Amino acid sequence: MNIRILNLFKKDYNSKYQNPLESTKVKTDSEAKEIDLSKTPTGYYSKIEIQGIRPIEDKTYSKHLLKNYTGCLIGGSIGDALGWPIEFRRLDEIKRIYGDEGITDLEKINGIAEITDDTQMTIFTADGLLKSAIKKFDENSVPNMQTVYQSYQNWLSTQYTGYKKNKNGWISNIKGLYANRAPGTTCTGSLERRIPGSIETPINNSKGCGGVMRVAPAGLMYYKNPKLAFEVGARCAALTHSNPSAYLPAGVHACIIANLIQGKSLEDSVDNSIEILKDYKGCDDTLYLLEMAKNYAHSDIDSEKAIRNLGEGWHGDEAIAISVYCALKSPNNFEEALKLAVNHDGDSDSTGAIVGNILGTYLGEDEIPNKWKNSVELSSELRQIALDLYNKPDEIDNAQERYAIY
Numbered sequence: 001m002n003i004r005i006l007n008l009f010k011k012d013y014n015s016k017y018q019n020p021l022e023s024t025k026v027k028t029d030s031e032a033k034e035i036d037l038s039k040t041p042t043g044y045y046s047k048i049e050i051q052g053i054r055p056i057e058d059k060t061y062s063k064h065l066l067k068n069y070t071g072c073l074i075g076g077s078i079g080d081a082l083g084w085p086i087e088f089r090r091l092d093e094i095k096r097i098y099g100d101e102g103i104t105d106l107e108k109i110n111g112i113a114e115i116t117d118d119t120q121m122t123i124f125t126a127d128g129l130l131k132s133a134i135k136k137f138d139e140n141s142v143p144n145m146q147t148v149y150q151s152y153q154n155w156l157s158t159q160y161t162g163y164k165k166n167k168n169g170w171i172s173n174i175k176g177l178y179a180n181r182a183p184g185t186t187c188t189g190s191l192e193r194r195i196p197g198s199i200e201t202p203i204n205n206s207k208g209c210g211g212v213m214r215v216a217p218a219g220l221m222y223y224k225n226p227k228l229a230f231e232v233g234a235r236c237a238a239l240t241h242s243n244p245s246a247y248l249p250a251g252v253h254a255c256i257i258a259n260l261i262q263g264k265s266l267e268d269s270v271d272n273s274i275e276i277l278k279d280y281k282g283c284d285d286t287l288y289l290l291e292m293a294k295n296y297a298h299s300d301i302d303s304e305k306a307i308r309n310l311g312e313g314w315h316g317d318e319a320i321a322i323s324v325y326c327a328l329k330s331p332n333n334f335e336e337a338l339k340l341a342v343n344h345d346g347d348s349d350s351t352g353a354i355v356g357n358i359l360g361t362y363l364g365e366d367e368i369p370n371k372w373k374n375s376v377e378l379s380s381e382l383r384q385i386a387l388d389l390y391n392k393p394d395e396i397d398n399a400q401e402r403y404a405i406y
Helices: 003-012 066-086 091-098 117-135 145-160 185-193 216-221 226-238 244-262 266-277 284-297 303-310 316-329 334-342 348-363 379-390
Strands: none
Touching: 066 091, 066 117, 066 216, 066 244, 066 334, 066 348, 066 379, 117 145, 117 216, 117 226, 117 348, 117 379, 145 185, 145 226, 216 226, 216 244, 216 348, 216 379, 226 244, 226 266, 244 266, 244 284, 244 316, 244 348, 266 284, 266 316, 266 348, 284 303, 284 316, 303 316, 316 334, 316 348, 334 348
């Protein structure tokens, strides 16, 4: 646990607020289950508790609607774009520049609000998952992570080469993605070494939030199976980030999205994701901050202080905790939640993107202000990707050509 955060929490979260750990039984690392992957039943997921797993039911879910899918991706891109101009600024500086409320509207260049690597990598996560699903889709098993990793390699090439038509599918040929928007050093460094990481085979000890901010498509694709959505989200992040405090928050994020698509409330979606989190080794830091975030959201603590105590969002566990706090604090007001999510000392575009994904899924695109969704970069492409994730793999137009694997 980050000692600075822990001390701040002990100091500010006094008897006026309930200590989250007093009412929550936490499974420690030593208690977390280790699953023998060789004994995992065929067609089921790995590294999670097998007991209680049931086959996917063929049923209709209340928010499995295209507007919730577009809301997720468009919402994430808006949060990303809103936080991008202030990503590396402290809150006092933000207020000096934008006023006491901080940044409240998208900054535009030629009428367009720029996205960053957060949305770019979300798009390439979708690319990898769609390519894998078109080749073989199983709602009960982890997809081919090598395919996802190759899509991340395709993203890396967009950061260092000029646009040139290539054979890697339509997403790799979107010219607007060939822009360098301060990509994370762990993402670029890990991919440059061309050795994919995994939960079982770490390649570094990074806690960075570059894994969690990109995995919403896992929740959209595997919405019928939140436990699998968690596993896929975590494994997507672990390709580049090997510390549990980086890849487990990604699992939480994907799992929240999946639960929301099923029609669960925001509170229940968070709680369900936390329950799944508890069965993973190395969950303690993420769990602690999430419980703190939940308690803060239901208290009258000042929001600036709450976010400051949760961290700055540069680490994955801090980013998901800040995002959960902001979403729970303003669950029915997309605009207010995003303003809260970006106006702080830390990684504003990443926390903005995560909150945008969550509330965009929960509320649907119709509840996103027109002034934002009509001016964010690559909005038409994001809507197409949302449609492709919404459809079954065999229903995607020109799927073999658009998502070809070479």
